[in-house]
Each structure stands twice: as C-alpha cells, then as structure tokens.
Amino acid sequence: MSERYDIAIIGSGPAGLSAAINAKIRNKSIIVFGNEDFSNKLMRAPKVDNYLGFYGVTGKDLKDKFKEHISSMDINIIYEKINNVYALGEYFTLMVADKSYEAKKVILSTGIEFSKPLKGEEKFLGRGASYCATCDAPLYKNKTVAIVGYNEESQKEANFLSEIANKVYYIPMYKCKYDLLDTIEIVEDKPIEIVGNLKVEKLILKEREIEAEGIFILKDSVPPSELVPGLEMEEGHIKVNRDMLTNIPGCFAAGDCTGKPYQYMKAAGEGQIAALSAVSELDNK
Structure with missing residues (x-):
C-alpha cells in the first residue's frame, strides 16, 4: 500500500504553494505536484506591481522568492503530471502514468488553460x-x-x-x-x-x-472536468463555496481555476483558505 498523505496539492502556482505552506505550518503531511518553474504564467510576467510587498518585480523574481520560501520549509515539488483523481470515500487516489498516490484531502490549483479544445476533442475522449x-x-x-x-x-x-x-x-x-x-x-x-x-x-x-x-x-494540465470525474463546473471554472470546497467532499480548489480575477494575490489567498479548510476537516475528524 502506498503512503497516504493528509493533503495532495495539484499545481505549484501561487495558489498551490500558498496551500502547501499553510498546511505544512499546521503539521499536515503534504505532497505537491507541479513543474520546475512553478507556473508558466508566472515566468512569463514581465512586471508585477499588484502583489503586496513585492512591486516592480518580474515574474521570475517572484518565483525565486517563492522557491526560497518553500525551500526554507522543506517543501518539495513532485514533477509529475496527475491524469486522474478518484474519490474513494475516506481518501482519494491520484493517478500518474504508471503509479498512484493517496491522500485524505485534495486541493486543485491547476490554473486555467487558455487554449480552446480542438473541435471533436471532448467528443472523442476515450475513443481514440x-x-x-x-x-x-x-x-x-x-x-x-x-x-x-x-x-x-x-x-x-x-x-x-x-x-x-x-x-x-x-x-x-x-x-x-x-x-x-x-x-x-x-x-x-x-x-x-x-x-x-x-x-x-x-x-x-x-x-x-x-x-x-x-x-x-x-498540455500542462488535464481539464478539471476530466481530471476529477463528477466535478461541478460553472462557466468554465471549478465551482466552489467560500471555504473553496467543490461539490465533491474533501476536494477543494483555489486560484485561476476557480474564476476571475486571474491575479496572484487572489490565488494565494484562496490557496490559504483551501488549506485551512482542509486542515479543519482533518482535525475535526
């Protein structure tokens, strides 16, 4: 049996990393899936002026500060792409190409894919x-x-x-x-x-x-509706409540994937809320 983490976080942008540090501070076992640059959107930003305390910086500068922060807390990023997440009652199974992971709670912080699906893409999923x-x-x-x-x-x-x-x-x-x-x-x-x-x-x-x-x-990530079977969407985004909880018990979402505005500050705040909500559920249980 594979190790079962308290919280699995899918995505390493501001929302995912914010969720990670807040869960880690509260002594929860976490696993974070993402990429080496954390967020492609972040790396492409020529200048960031609306992130409190960090103004006039490039996206790469902000990424370096993120890296410094999570490294100080011994948080590592797993460079693997999650293809499916299955809710199995008391826990979730996260599928990679040739293996799987288990977690009691899941936080989706996958960002948003701006490229439109190809015509026929959704129709033929699972049929070639x-x-x-x-x-x-x-x-x-x-x-x-x-x-x-x-x-x-x-x-x-x-x-x-x-x-x-x-x-x-x-x-x-x-x-x-x-x-x-x-x-x-x-x-x-x-x-x-x-x-x-x-x-x-x-x-x-x-x-x-x-x-x-x-x-x-x-692509960088699987569309949320395909990633998590049964996940409720609203106008192309994951539908959440104020606790960042989706319609699937134990599954939270944060950041651009939950809707506009697509801002780093908003994403980081939602990541914190998602982590605290997940921690609260774990502690109450």
Whole structure:
C-alpha cells in the first residue's frame, strides 16, 4: 500500500504553494505536484506591481522568492503530471502514468488553460483521443498516432510512444529545438479538428490531414472536468463555496481555476483558505 498523505496539492502556482505552506505550518503531511518553474504564467510576467510587498518585480523574481520560501520549509515539488483523481470515500487516489498516490484531502490549483479544445476533442475522449500518451500507449501497439504537444515535456511522451506505435506524428504548439527520435515525423501545422465515426479516424490540420487511430493532446494540465470525474463546473471554472470546497467532499480548489480575477494575490489567498479548510476537516475528524 502506498503512503497516504493528509493533503495532495495539484499545481505549484501561487495558489498551490500558498496551500502547501499553510498546511505544512499546521503539521499536515503534504505532497505537491507541479513543474520546475512553478507556473508558466508566472515566468512569463514581465512586471508585477499588484502583489503586496513585492512591486516592480518580474515574474521570475517572484518565483525565486517563492522557491526560497518553500525551500526554507522543506517543501518539495513532485514533477509529475496527475491524469486522474478518484474519490474513494475516506481518501482519494491520484493517478500518474504508471503509479498512484493517496491522500485524505485534495486541493486543485491547476490554473486555467487558455487554449480552446480542438473541435471533436471532448467528443472523442476515450475513443481514440487522450490526454496521456504513456497511460494509453499499450492500446496503440503497431498503430499510427498523432501528438499535439503544447510543451517541451510532451516530447518525452512522444519518444516513449514511438517505441510502441508503428508511426508517430508530432505537431508542436510552441517553438524550440526539438529533442525527438528520428522515427517521429514533425508536422509544423495548426490542428483544427478530430474526426471519426465511432472512434478517431483522422486529425484535420490547416494544410493537411493525418489518418491516425489515436490523437494525444498533451498540455500542462488535464481539464478539471476530466481530471476529477463528477466535478461541478460553472462557466468554465471549478465551482466552489467560500471555504473553496467543490461539490465533491474533501476536494477543494483555489486560484485561476476557480474564476476571475486571474491575479496572484487572489490565488494565494484562496490557496490559504483551501488549506485551512482542509486542515479543519482533518482535525475535526
């Protein structure tokens, strides 16, 4: 049996890190999932003037202060992408590609994905469309697949998948020097639509079409409604109450994923509330 944490925090932006430090101060065992830069949005900010006490700083400056703070509290970030969260009564199971974690409470601080879903993406989820290449790779042995990659990390999944699939097309949604195996065909084009009958049959791009039995859309995070089955959404955001509790008992949310304004101060405050609410439930029980 895997270790069961008091609180699992998904996301390492201001909301997630605020939740982490407040839970840690109250002596709860925590695990935080995120990325090395904490938040891509934070790293892209040229100047921050509305974070109390830190004005006229860059996003990177703020990120460095965050890192200094959590390091002083011995809080580490797990650089793994959570693909599914299942509520199992007394605890939650968090699924990664080839393993799982357990926690009594969960705080979702995944931010918000500003890119719109491809046409047909939601329709064909589970029928050839997927958000995790390493999870579903065995289903595509000796088959043709296409990967729409929104970040550099998706290249690792493409390389892994190329060892199983017969043919892999890689459509990058960013610019960089690609570290892909020679067997992978890079297609620099704009994906428009996923089409098929009962299952995925092809990916329509602006300049061409690719026939494929599997389409993988690899972003920084899985859409909340797909991440947590049964999670209630409202106008594209996770619906929460004033305690940052979602409609699923024990599952909280904080930050941009809960709605506007998309501000670091708001996110940090909500992260604190979510952590204190989760701690209160644990202590009362």
